Amino acid sequence: ETGVTQSPTHLIKTRGQQVTLRCSSQSGHNTVSWYQQALGQGPQFIFQYYREEENGRGNFPPRFSGLQFPNYSSELNVNALELDDSALYLCASSSSGLENSPLHFGNGTRLTVT
Amino acid sequence: GENVEQHPSTLSVQEGDSAVIKCTYSDSASNYFPWYKQELGKRPQLIIDIRSNVGEKKDQRIAVTLNKTAKHFSLHITETQPEDSAVYFCAAPTGKLIFGQGTTLQVKP
Numbered sequence: 533e534t535g536v537t538q539s540p541t542h543l544i545k546t547r548g549q550q551v552t553l554r555c556s557s558q559s560g561h562n563t564v565s566w567y568q569q570a571l572g573q574g575p576q577f578i579f580q581y582y583r584e585e586e587n588g589r590g591n592f593p594p595r596f597s598g599l600q601f602p603n604y605s606s607e608l609n610v611n612a613l614e615l616d617d618s619a620l621y622l623c624a625s626s627s628s629g630l631e632n633s634p635l636h637f638g639n640g641t642r643l644t645v646t
Numbered sequence: 647g648e649n650v651e652q653h654p655s656t657l658s659v660q661e662g663d664s665a666v667i668k669c670t671y672s673d674s675a676s677n678y679f680p681w682y683k684q685e686l687g688k689r690p691q692l693i694i695d696i697r698s699n700v701g702e703k704k705d706q707r708i709a710v711t712l713n714k715t716a717k718h719f720s721l722h723i724t725e726t727q728p729e730d731s732a733v734y735f736c737a738a739p740t741g742k743l744i745f746g747q748g749t750t751l752q753v754k755p
Contacts, residue, residue: 573747575690580742622690630741632697634695635680637682
């Protein structure tokens with residue numbers, strides 16, 4: 533069984549730039565959720581994709597967008613980067629789009645915006 | 647909006663003692679309550695979860711209790727060991743899975 537993998541592991545960007553983060557879901561999982569984790573905080577829900585459609589969104593501005601592909605892998609795109617976007621971005625996959633389905637997390641992408 | 651409150655934010659215990667972390671949630675429709683452990687620099691990992699049709703679930707030294715009337719649930723770790731030191735997160739579904747702010751547990755040898 534292949535777990536959730538994320539790339540890249542670390543990234544440094546400049547304010548105003550754009551970034552794309554990638555996630556491969558665990559085999560057999562059709563749902564991907566993205567979370568932002570600031571230092572010392574709990575993961576904050578960004579959005580979820582189920583069978584290639586957005587299936588819920590947290591309190592994040594439209595410059596945070598995503599995609600899910602037919603193989604259920606996913607991308608998180610952030611435009612017009614701000615300093616406060618510096619955080620660990622976690623991808624989690626699950627076996628259904630239901631809110632009571634256990635999440636399996638990747639190791640995350642550490643984004644630093646300077 | 648709907649949220650999940652977690653207490654305490656930090657907890658220090660002696661090896662062998664018990665540790666208890668509590669969470670409250672606001673959405674009465676929530677029916678699934680997982681706990682995650684996150685070691686420094688690592689991913690959050692599910693350690694135990696409970697669904698609303700039971701009041702308690704145990705897995706070796708770890709147990710979770712749920713009080714749906716009061717809308718709170720707790721993580722209990724008995725016979726703590728140094729390797730239990732980590733940040734623990736509770737979560738509850740309010741549309742999607744929402745996490746508490748975390749409890750940093752330190753187990754002193």
